[in-house]
Amino acid sequence: MISVVIVGTGNVAQNLFQAFYKVPDIEIKQVLGRNEIHLAFAKEKVSINTDFSRIPTADIYILAVSDDSIGEVAEKFKDLDGLVVHTSGATSIEVLHKCNRAGIFYPLQTFTKGKIISFETIPICIETKNKKDLELLQNLGKTLSDTVIEINSEQRKILHVSAVFVNNFTNYLYTIGADICKESNIDFKLLQPLIKETAAKLDDLTPYESQTGPAKRGDQKTVHKHLQLIKSTHQRELYTLLSNAIKEKHGKEL
């Protein structure tokens, strides 16, 4: 049995709460947050608390709070005996330097408001300040996921940059696709199977191998036709930049 206190009320905190709540080997001692209303998701299931001066004893304290407030929140946990971990991809373990025992518990996934996801296939990237805490954090991770992996702070930051490209920026390209469709009264949902296959292809192929399209083929005629169809200057700029990059990548390396 591992006892945990979850700190925070955002998407990560809520998803971790729902996931740990189902695990018999995990005891959620409390969910801590500043705002009682935002703690509603845990109320009636476990103890909730807004008073950071009265933190119960637990094996692990999970700070699932915004990157900017981790340092400030961690202050409240510096005298405790338990392991204090944060869940941020972009933040060094150093931000927890005042805590006796510190670590990272970073689930590599996108968490969206109102959507509870399954952790089973999500890689959980862990790191601990003291080597002897690694096993505890590994055991915590294994209660949720098949992939628990030790990644140091430098590698985690790189992974986070990479995640911004494949998740945040990719989603922005979906937004452009949706905007283009909307202008011409086309149902964007028609593109959903294509979007899913684009992601699924990576099960078998590298993204380099998966590349298709006019830019990859050096089909300047289609590129030109597309640029004439795109009304927004910003979208044309992006189309040109990305097409040239694909051409260069595949021209040079083929």
Added chain:
Amino acid sequence: MISVVIVGTGNVAQNLFQAFYKVPDIEIKQVLGRNEIHLAFAKEKVSINTDFSRIPTADIYILAVSDDSIGEVAEKFKDLDGLVVHTSGATSIEVLHKCNRAGIFYPLQTFTKGKIISFETIPICIETKNKKDLELLQNLGKTLSDTVIEINSEQRKILHVSAVFVNNFTNYLYTIGADICKESNIDFKLLQPLIKETAAKLDDLTPYESQTGPAKRGDQKTVHKHLQLIKSTHQRELYTLLSNAIKEKHGKEL
């Protein structure tokens, strides 16, 4: 029973062949291509032919050839009675103007060498020059897919531009993610669940609603940290352009 002749030996031709071959109501009369070696995928299953002066009678001729050669190939079909369709997203129906009966059969999907996919969920966008041919093409589409939709040439071109953004350009962002990981000896496969969830989210949310990340939050500190970590000038340029676009989109409209 609908009889078809498939023309071409590329990824689209091969995928259409494999799919139609399984449909009892479809008779593949022949697969036509210039190069006998490239016709190997159909050999021993149906008649193959490299002689474009000896085309058998069929209800529908499907020209699954490269965009640039549709016009030239269509010449060979101009005196036939059957319906001649091409499968290109970016090419107008006008390229078939010499044919007695012309149409479009555009499966909205990415076809990759060596990968045979299921057509069931793929939208098939159809168009015919003569209204009376529409039903025939609808019936052909329905043998493969649950979504057969009439789309005119102008809308189809727009859909194709949109597909370039959500498929080709998205895949290029995956390539950047993979390159960044490789430089730091991180297994890119760790990002696969995130990539899939990014695509799957669109089942429930619009891409605008799905947007997350430092740029969306206006988290300049993380954006700055990321730019310091990215070594390639091109990647930094793209990171800045896309982050600013996300910030602007969500700042202005929120």
